[in-house]
Amino acid sequence: MKKKFFYFLFLSQFGALLQIASSYVGAHILILPLAYLDKKTIKNYFYIFPILLLSIFNSLINFGEFRFLEVSQRLLSFSIIIYVITFFREICKKSLFLEKFNLIKIALVISLPTILINYLELFFRFSNLKLFANIVILLKTFFIPKRVNYTYGTISGFFPEHGLFPPYLLMMVGVSLTYILFRDKKIKKFDLFYFLSISWIFFSIFHLSGLYYFTLLITIFLFLSCIFLNSLKRMKASKFLIYIVSFSIMIFTSVTYFFNLDDSWLFKRLMNLIENSNSILTLDLKNVLDISFIFKFLPFISLKFLNYLEFLFGVGLASYTDFIIKIQDSLPSYIVSMAYFKQNLSIERFALNSYLVCLFIELGVFFLLLILIILLKIANLNLRDISPLSCYKYFKLANNNYEKFIGLMIILSFCGSFLTILGAVPLLYPYPWISLGFLALAFQIKKEKLLKNGL
Numbered sequence: 001m002k003k004k005f006f007y008f009l010f011l012s013q014f015g016a017l018l019q020i021a022s023s024y025v026g027a028h029i030l031i032l033p034l035a036y037l038d039k040k041t042i043k044n045y046f047y048i049f050p051i052l053l054l055s056i057f058n059s060l061i062n063f064g065e066f067r068f069l070e071v072s073q074r075l076l077s078f079s080i081i082i083y084v085i086t087f088f089r090e091i092c093k094k095s096l097f098l099e100k101f102n103l104i105k106i107a108l109v110i111s112l113p114t115i116l117i118n119y120l121e122l123f124f125r126f127s128n129l130k131l132f133a134n135i136v137i138l139l140k141t142f143f144i145p146k147r148v149n150y151t152y153g154t155i156s157g158f159f160p161e162h163g164l165f166p167p168y169l170l171m172m173v174g175v176s177l178t179y180i181l182f183r184d185k186k187i188k189k190f191d192l193f194y195f196l197s198i199s200w201i202f203f204s205i206f207h208l209s210g211l212y213y214f215t216l217l218i219t220i221f222l223f224l225s226c227i228f229l230n231s232l233k234r235m236k237a238s239k240f241l242i243y244i245v246s247f248s249i250m251i252f253t254s255v256t257y258f259f260n261l262d263d264s265w266l267f268k269r270l271m272n273l274i275e276n277s278n279s280i281l282t283l284d285l286k287n288v289l290d291i292s293f294i295f296k297f298l299p300f301i302s303l304k305f306l307n308y309l310e311f312l313f314g315v316g317l318a319s320y321t322d323f324i325i326k327i328q329d330s331l332p333s334y335i336v337s338m339a340y341f342k343q344n345l346s347i348e349r350f351a352l353n354s355y356l357v358c359l360f361i362e363l364g365v366f367f368l369l370l371i372l373i374i375l376l377k378i379a380n381l382n383l384r385d386i387s388p389l390s391c392y393k394y395f396k397l398a399n400n401n402y403e404k405f406i407g408l409m410i411i412l413s414f415c416g417s418f419l420t421i422l423g424a425v426p427l428l429y430p431y432p433w434i435s436l437g438f439l440a441l442a443f444q445i446k447k448e449k450l451l452k453n454g455l
Contacts, residue, residue: 076428108200170417177409355421
């Protein structure tokens, strides 16, 4: 089972090797049939399969149309989630400390192809030599076929656009920080894993994309909210709050510096969104100048047009596009008149610009809650086991403030990768779910080290 997962993880870094219709699909899909030779994985998938079938039936009742490709994507997406959860449950439950830590080391080594292409992008960015750009384009032409334009210089690995890279990037930053925290500090010779870890942290500084910074801000906001509520409960100052504030200041100053230095157009875009933050929060986007950003809010805007039955049971699996077409006359005119909207309408396929919100529209509260309960049962977890505050209670039992800070950064990175599902993350991306698995694994490693030290 471990060997299959290593192949799965290695192939996942090539996030657009295959193309099905107008969608790019990661190479990890090739290994998924082999992963389902495992009886436990098949058994776990069939726990949620009846719910998915009911939702497909609901779709047929509502729209009378069966979109085979869209349905297949949804079923594949849930098969990835089940596979990842099943694998990490077995690893966390049965593996010894060294086996768990070796998974972290292997994850770093097999990311070497992405590390190399990211360094090539950085060399081009700082030298502006066309040679590096040509090498990057040549590699991307092979690993991202049939694409008109290729982004480079913004750190995007083997992904079609830099905006699709954050889930993988944040996952690997979390893996890197986990290695740095738990590695043997007595090693004095050259440590390849440490070099690979530092490389990923280095890339996180120079990567540029809207989803990346949006995710960091959302993650920090949620953590600050949790800390505020926890502080009210405990009614005393928290060191955790100090770390969060420090990290927020560090991120803000870094983002401001790098945007203003190299990418003024992106900095201006960010400032425009900040100036219109009140309009964004109320979803009154007609005066927001960032057109692509407005279109990405379509799933959030569409939520208010769900009726009571649709809110409870969804519009049906794979029926997001049908729902948008149905409500198009009710949508704000500034959305319907956009070129993006018209292009999607002409091909009758609207992009899932929020993985989570689109699934909510399709499945509704009832089906989503059922699936969540089943997934937690399969993982043998309750929400407290993977909550940030619960994890930090263990990580803060460290030898010094440096280790506490690294522990905090691990939680932020893995949670950040998972929270990218609020944005335009493709359904078949496994990284948000793998990140939750790695967070649980890091949590288990820390608990075992504490037990070993008699704490």
